[in-house]
């Protein structure tokens with residue numbers, strides 16, 4: 001909006017705009033707000049009262065319980081071990097799929113070879129394969145590899161599944177990267193990896209952000225692969241949260257469940273808050289750049 | 291045996307052949323310009339010399355070393371790209387020395403080379419900047435610096451000036467010429483600008499459709515074009531090409547141009563036209579040969595006076611270009627700036643026939 005335009009838009013109109021925006025923000029924040037409020041109440045206030053009301057006695061006990069003492073399945077461990085499982089699964093899987101996607105994109109755009117479009121087409125196709133279809137073949141493969149029920153097994157699954165998306169991102173990004181730069185570097189005497197490392201990668205910030213955010217969100221939030229391929233001691237936090245909520249012993253501790261759900265959602269939330277604008281910037285960069 | 295030999299080189303993309311048997315011998319220190327219309331294969335040929343495109347058949351040698359299959363970095367060539375291709379994440383200094391670093395040159399030698407090149411191109415004050423913070427002309431200099439620092443056998447330039455504005459282009463053109471005079475390094479230079487080709491080169495290869503149409507010095511190309519394509523492509527405004535009929539007799543040859551009104555125009559031509567008596571030809575007259583009577587070359591042997599209607603005048607400062615009609619075709623003449631002509635008037639003109647050229651209308655090849 002131009003300076004003139006801004007001054008012509010009256011104060012009343014501006015107030016209205018902000019009011020509407022505020023309402024929408026409230027609407028979207030409401031579920032999360034209710035989770036936070038109820039995770040800070042004793043259980044009695046939830047069962048005996050109003051979900052919407054603020055706590056009369058504030059307590060962090062549900063948070064402590066969800067983290068370290070709540071009953072998950074058969075053992076009272078809290079979510080902590082499973083949270084670490086998720087980290088041990090997500091970090092390598094995100095890193096590997098991003099690195100391989102970047103190298104794939106580099107090869108598919110700058111070191112074209114016979115049949116490269118076919119290969120790219122097949123990789124693209126992998127983005128559209130529904131999770132359910134691969135479950136049984138994947139279980140079999142993990143069994144043969146001796147990775148069934150382990151965290152490395154989950155890493156492999158997410159890595160393989162993610163590579164299609166990351167390749168797509170990096171290929172499209174590098175397609176707009178001037179080939180003359182690669183040629184100049186070749187004449188300068190840089191080899192395959194040196195060109196990638198010194199010329200392409202330093203300009204890849206936005207698309208790395210996109211790839212990492214996309215992969216973290218998907219891998220952290222995944223439930224199906226976690227529940228299908230993990231053992232008790234390698235389950236990711238999403239599966240553990242489900243077990244927490246479904247634990248049949250005793251009363252349902254809603255306040256603990258709320259706290260647990262927030263724990264499970266926290267990393268992806270954090271990633272969006274910290275790096276969300278890079279995500280948008282990275283997705284836009286292809287179209288904005290000349 | 292030349293310094294750079296291009297020996298019967300062809301290039302095909304699948305079934306499509308884009309270069310047909312190119313033969314060029316370049317001597318050491320030559321400035322060879324490849325010129326031709328868009329898509330004629332200039333860049334392809336240059337990239338093959340650089341090793342960026344595979345050679346489909348034939349051989350390229352530099353200093354008698356066969357280059358087929360040799361990696362670009364091992365050919366001892368340096369290239370300046372049309373887009374400059376500066377590494378966006380590196381400073382100017384890094385851009386210039388990256389090649390040396392890749393070739394394992396020690397740091398102190400790299401810095402000495404950088405200082406030498408930066409001084410030569412007057413870019414010392416830009417060394418810490420990133421390419422994004424440079425103007426077009428400055429980027430151009432840095433791109434040249436990156437090539438110069440390597441001290442190569444051959445410089446390859448692919449339309450290095452085409453992204454500059456008109457004024458800067460002329461300045462840089464002069465600078466490239468000075469640089470060549472100073473360094474004496476062999477240069478192969480691609481352009482589609484025929485003025486660049488004329489001014490810079492020691493020899494020009496005019497290309498079209500994947501063929502070398504003519505290879506020669508700028509003077510040969512301009513005065514003795516081998517065919518209609520070369521005649522029309524080189525020179526600005528381009529050569530006037532008129533259908534004519536040739537009459538050869540004991541006194542010499544005359545090209546006769548039919549005119550709608552009045553008697554046909556008879557223009558004497560010189561050369562060996564045995565067997566062409568009475569046949570149709572294409573007569574080529576450069577704009578500067580069609581001028582005002584006072585502007586005609588006094589040393590010329592055959593000057594024909596002519597009165598014709600001026601259709602358009604285009605004063606260009608140093609000269610005035612006029613359009614008039616001969617044999618039903620628009621022709622362009624180049625008059626002195628102070629010649630008194632106005633559009634719509636009948637004016638006295640002179641045609642200098644000394645440098646007129648004739649072509650066979652069927653084969654389009656030069657005759658005589």
Ligand SMILES: Nc1ncnc2c1ncn2[C@@H]1O[C@H](COP(=O)(O)OP(=O)(O)OP(=O)(O)O)[C@@H](O)[C@H]1O
Nearest residue numbers: 303306308326327328329330331332333334335482
């Ligand atoms: N990868 C390719 N596959 C098929 N044809 C190609 C390929 N690259 C180039 N060509 C064709 O080769 C011909 C020569 O291309 P080249 O780039 O050498 O032209 P040029 O003379 O440099 O033109 P310009 O002045 O536009 O740069 C063109 O007709 C082009 O279409």
Ligand SMILES: [Mg+2]
Nearest residue numbers: 332333334448
């Ligand atoms: Mg080209």
